[in-house]
Amino acid sequence: MMRLKLRNNRHHRDNDRGNRTHTMAIDNAGAKYPGPFREEPESLFERCSWFYAFCREHLFHDHTATISHALWPGARPGPDTHLLEIACGPGFYACSLAQRYPDIQITGVDLSDRLLSRAKDRADIRRLKNCHFIKANVLALTQSLDPVDAIIASRFLMVVEDRPQALHEIFSALRPGGRCFIAEPTSALRAALPLSCMWFFARLMGDWTTRFHEPGRAAVMNQHEFQSLIASQPWSTVSLWQDHWYQYAVCDRSC
Numbered sequence: 001m002m003r004l005k006l007r008n009n010r011h012h013r014d015n016d017r018g019n020r021t022h023t024m025a026i027d028n029a030g031a032k033y034p035g036p037f038r039e040e041p042e043s044l045f046e047r048c049s050w051f052y053a054f055c056r057e058h059l060f061h062d063h064t065a066t067i068s069h070a071l072w073p074g075a076r077p078g079p080d081t082h083l084l085e086i087a088c089g090p091g092f093y094a095c096s097l098a099q100r101y102p103d104i105q106i107t108g109v110d111l112s113d114r115l116l117s118r119a120k121d122r123a124d125i126r127r128l129k130n131c132h133f134i135k136a137n138v139l140a141l142t143q144s145l146d147p148v149d150a151i152i153a154s155r156f157l158m159v160v161e162d163r164p165q166a167l168h169e170i171f172s173a174l175r176p177g178g179r180c181f182i183a184e185p186t187s188a189l190r191a192a193l194p195l196s197c198m199w200f201f202a203r204l205m206g207d208w209t210t211r212f213h214e215p216g217r218a219a220v221m222n223q224h225e226f227q228s229l230i231a232s233q234p235w236s237t238v239s240l241w242q243d244h245w246y247q248y249a250v251c252d253r254s255c
């Protein structure tokens, strides 16, 4: 069972909707991320959640089949499998895998209330009972979660402020014998487009003074940087490859 330190999340609309999928916040959620104060940087993903959700749905590659094959090659996951999608955004993979494998439990974590709300709506529309979303900071994930069997991290390392810490958290959040799938864009130009548009929309909506966490350009890693980052954790096996759009890592933790 997953251990969560839960608190009520006042920003969500859960209370007015009886049978919605649970969205919860865990204690680490405030760490190193947007606060309510004017001088603190905010998140572009929160401010322009609608635009990111549109891009995720209609413009970005769907790696669901690749993820399934990478995490559970030639087999279905066991019924007690617990899969974590970190920085899940609008919950695209959490929901598609929950639909594909109704026996497993999936948790999506993110810091954006609005994206989490979209993820929850997505799960509700599909009537998914095995898919839950919580607000949590991936940079302090293991303070609040018991180890899981598998982790997905898609398009996350290019935006997170402390990549080595993020990777350490991914490693630590996996149980021994667990496996993670990581996908990162390879083109700085293509990855920069959604971010630039979000900056543009934020300014267009009159947001001239707000400081945002996210960089103007996505911090896309080259092949060497990606390899070095992956190698920073004591994985038992690592498989790395790339195609025209993304670089991938599938890593196993043995101890």
Ligand SMILES: C[S@@+](CC[C@H](N)C(=O)[O-])C[C@H]1O[C@@H](n2cnc3c(N)ncnc32)[C@H](O)[C@@H]1O
Residues within 6 Å of the ligand: 033, 043, 045, 046, 056, 086, 087, 088, 089, 090, 092, 109, 110, 111, 112, 115, 136, 137, 138, 139, 153, 154, 155, 156, 159, 160, 161
């Ligand atoms: C580029 S989006 C990726 C979303 C999704 N994984 C996908 O494939 O489309 C990055 C996501 O990371 C989230 N994020 C950034 N820093 C985070 C952190 N420290 N903890 C949790 N989520 C974070 C943002 O809110 C955003 O939803």
